[in-house]
Amino acid sequence: xxxxxxxxxxxxxxxxxxxxxxxxxxxxxxxxxxxxxxxxxxxxxxxxxxxxxxxxxxxxxxxxxxxxxxxxxxxxxxxxxxxxxxxxxxxxxxxxxxxxxxxxxxxxxxxxxxxxxxxxxxxxxxxxxxxxxxxxxxxxxxxxxxxxxx
Amino acid sequence: xxxxxxxxxxxxxxxxxxxxxxxxxxxxxxxxxxxxxxxxxxxxxxxxxxxxxxxxxxxxxxxxxxxxxxxxxxxxxxxxxxxxxxxxxxxxxxxxxxxxxxxxxxxxxxxxxxxxxxxxxxxxxxxxxxxxxxxxxxxxxxxxxxxxxxxxxxxxxxxxxxxxxxxxxxxxxxxxxxxxxxxxxxxxxxxxxxxxxxxxxxxxxxxxxxxxxxxxxxxxxxxxxxxxxxxxxxxxxxxxxxxxxxxxxxxxxxxxxxxxxxxxxxxxxxxxxxxxxxxxxxxxxxxxxxxxxxxxxxxxxxxxxxxxxxxxxxxxxxxxxxxxxxxxxxxxxxxxxxxxxxxxxxxxxxxxxxxxxxxxxxxxxxxxxxxxxxxxxxxxxxxxxxxxxxxxxxxxxxxxxxxxxxxxxxxxxxxxxxxxxxxxxxxxxxxxxxxxxxxxxxxxxxxxxxxxxxxxxxxxxxxxxxxxxxxxxxxxxxxxxxxxxxxxxxxxxxxxxxxxxxxxx
Numbered sequence: 070x071x072x073x074x075x076x077x078x079x080x081x082x083x084x085x086x087x088x089x090x091x092x093x094x095x096x097x098x099x100x101x102x103x104x105x106x107x108x109x110x111x112x113x114x115x116x117x118x119x120x121x122x123x124x125x126x127x128x129x130x131x132x133x134x135x136x137x138x139x140x141x142x143x144x145x146x147x148x149x150x151x152x153x154x155x156x157x158x159x160x161x162x163x164x165x166x167x168x169x170x171x172x173x174x175x176x177x178x179x180x181x182x183x184x185x186x187x188x189x190x191x192x193x194x195x196x197x198x199x200x201x202x203x204x205x206x207x208x209x210x211x212x213x214x215x216x217x218x219x
Numbered sequence: 220x221x222x223x224x225x226x227x228x229x230x231x232x233x234x235x236x237x238x239x240x241x242x243x244x245x246x247x248x249x250x251x252x253x254x255x256x257x258x259x260x261x262x263x264x265x266x267x268x269x270x271x272x273x274x275x276x277x278x279x280x281x282x283x284x285x286x287x288x289x290x291x292x293x294x295x296x297x298x299x300x301x302x303x304x305x306x307x308x309x310x311x312x313x314x315x316x317x318x319x320x321x322x323x324x325x326x327x328x329x330x331x332x333x334x335x336x337x338x339x340x341x342x343x344x345x346x347x348x349x350x351x352x353x354x355x356x357x358x359x360x361x362x363x364x365x366x367x368x369x370x371x372x373x374x375x376x377x378x379x380x381x382x383x384x385x386x387x388x389x390x391x392x393x394x395x396x397x398x399x400x401x402x403x404x405x406x407x408x409x410x411x412x413x414x415x416x417x418x419x420x421x422x423x424x425x426x427x428x429x430x431x432x433x434x435x436x437x438x439x440x441x442x443x444x445x446x447x448x449x450x451x452x453x454x455x456x457x458x459x460x461x462x463x464x465x466x467x468x469x470x471x472x473x474x475x476x477x478x479x480x481x482x483x484x485x486x487x488x489x490x491x492x493x494x495x496x497x498x499x500x501x502x503x504x505x506x507x508x509x510x511x512x513x514x515x516x517x518x519x520x521x522x523x524x525x526x527x528x529x530x531x532x533x534x535x536x537x538x539x540x541x542x543x544x545x546x547x548x549x550x551x552x553x554x555x556x557x558x559x560x561x562x563x564x565x566x567x568x569x570x571x572x573x574x575x576x577x578x579x580x581x582x583x584x585x586x587x588x589x590x591x592x593x594x595x596x597x598x599x600x601x602x603x604x605x606x607x608x609x610x611x612x613x614x615x616x617x618x619x620x621x622x623x624x625x626x627x628x629x630x631x632x633x634x635x636x637x638x639x640x641x642x643x644x645x646x647x648x649x650x651x652x653x654x655x656x657x658x659x660x661x662x663x664x665x666x667x668x669x670x671x672x673x674x675x676x677x678x679x680x681x682x683x684x685x686x687x688x689x690x691x692x693x694x695x696x697x698x699x700x701x702x703x704x705x706x707x708x709x710x711x712x713x714x715x716x717x718x719x720x721x722x723x724x
Contacts, residue, residue: 135233184236191233192240193240
């Protein structure tokens with residue numbers, strides 16, 4: 070895999086955001102700056118459209134917004150740590166850890182398999198705990214890339 | 220317990236896989252084995268059939284339509300949606316366990332096919348009358364290819380014989396040849412020998428008709444245990460001259476005898492040899508014995524009666540028979556009534572020692588010709604009166620030309636479904652016309668199927684085509700006239716309220 074799923078600069082720690090939309094915008098902007106999506110606004114709109122179908126809050130303080138979008142150049146993951154929490158509609162309260170998954174509209178099998186592996190990992194408590202404990206972007210990126218390496 | 224699960228979600232990126240993982244983990248934690256098929260954007264990793272067969276229950280954690288749902292038919296299931304699969308996987312597993320303990324939900328027990336066996340046309344939930352028809356059709360559907368292979372070979376043998384012997388007498392000469400002598404000393408340059416060979420192979424294929432019919436009726440009833448007594452009973456029926464009628468009886472007899480024996484409660488040691496020794500031995504003995512010494516003879520007498528009745532039918536009576544069979548063919552387009560007429564014709568072909576212009580061959584021709592009418596008539600109607608039909612119907616109409624020409628009456632079903640009264644009335648009348656005309660022209664057919672593609676095998680092909688064209692014109696005319704009347708009514712009705720709207724405005 071030439072492009073890793075996540076880079077240190079795609080991780081935002083200590084984010085202070087009013088709501089889920091703000092977090093999505095921040096992460097979409099990071100993806101655009103890293104050259105993973107062509108247009109942050111277009112991608113954020115696609116994510117919100119998906120979020121409108123069913124909310125993506127997971128038990129254990131996880132928000133998992135995601136979209137397949139024309140704006141996406143390479144399958145990517147952006148992560149935000151939001152200590153105060155934002156509501157992603159999970160039944161057990163706001164999310165403090167937000168993963169934004171960007172998938173290209175016309176995906177190839179391998180890329181999508183990596184995202185599938187990531188989704189499976191997110192179910193495991195120890196994976197989530199290690200991410201929460203990670204001090205900085207580089208550590209988060211390393212944990213994720215390690216977990217999904219094929 | 221063992222479960223299979225299907226997960227899917229709208230984007231197919233996150234929830235599909237999270238639910239899969241959550242269900243697998245929750246299952247493991249509770250001591251169950253969960254095999255998940257993720258139907259996501261990375262494609263579908265299909266669960267193999269063995270895992271499905273071994274599963275006690277099914278979990279659908281899917282927000283999209285489950286692909287290949289029929290694979291899981293007949294198993295207890297829970298349908299929870301993908302979100303609960305992610306959030307409450309442990310609870311979902313508990314519910315699935317409860318579902319398995321409750322057993323198979325009512326109404327979903329059907330269609331669980333015996334893994335790996337030949338298909339039947341039997342629906343376990345159907346009514347008794349429907350089941351009898353389905354058992355019968357299972358037998359008939361396996362017999363038809365034998366009829367086709369044997370019938371066409373025999374027809375080719377007759378055609379070749381006429382050339383080889385240089386005249387119309389060839390078809391008779393070829394049946395008088397001692398086949399064993401030809402096999403022993405085959406003359407590679409002698410056309411007559413080839414005709415005899417075609418006749419020989421075709422005759423062998425025909426020899427299987429009644430046993431296959433009987434065997435697969437029994438298979439439809441009793442599954443695999445029915446096959447052996449069914450085949451043996453069919454062969455016994457042939458041996459005593461009870462023909463296909465006897466074969467129908469032995470098929471049902473064998474099916475129920477095999478079903479009965481296979482339900483015996485036996486000692487564990489015997490259970491292993493039940494399917495390979497006990498059931499085939501006892502059921503064949505019972506069915507074969509009864510057929511040979513008890514039921515065979517009266518049925519044979521009945522068969523001779525039927526054959527001499529058919530053979531003795533005069534021209535007018537045959538035309539009436541053609542009219543009735545045609546009406547039956549056109550009435551429900553591949554449904555039960557149609558199949559009764561068709562089965563009557565096809566099983567007639569299995570009669571041994573028919574002459575080239577036997578009533579059975581005329582019946583087959585009348586049935587096939589009339590079965591071609593409805594789709595051809597609809598095709599014609601959609602071509603000449605486009606505005607009376609929807610876009611979809613006009614598209615169907617194009618396909619109906621080919622379906623009709625190939626004797627697939629079902630080609631008219633889309634039209635009948637949309638407008639049953641008018642279409643069936645037209646089909647009924649048109650098909651009757653064709654059936655009667657085919658009989659009047661004395662058209663004969665030795666093949667059970669094929670439409671215009673078996674035209675070379677048809678006796679009096681011109682008469683065959685004229686009969687069909689006449690029926691098609693009649694049916695198309697009726698359907699167009701009836702639809703015109705309705706069309707005009709609808710138009711009038713649509714204009715009327717508009718008119719009042721204007722005046723009140």
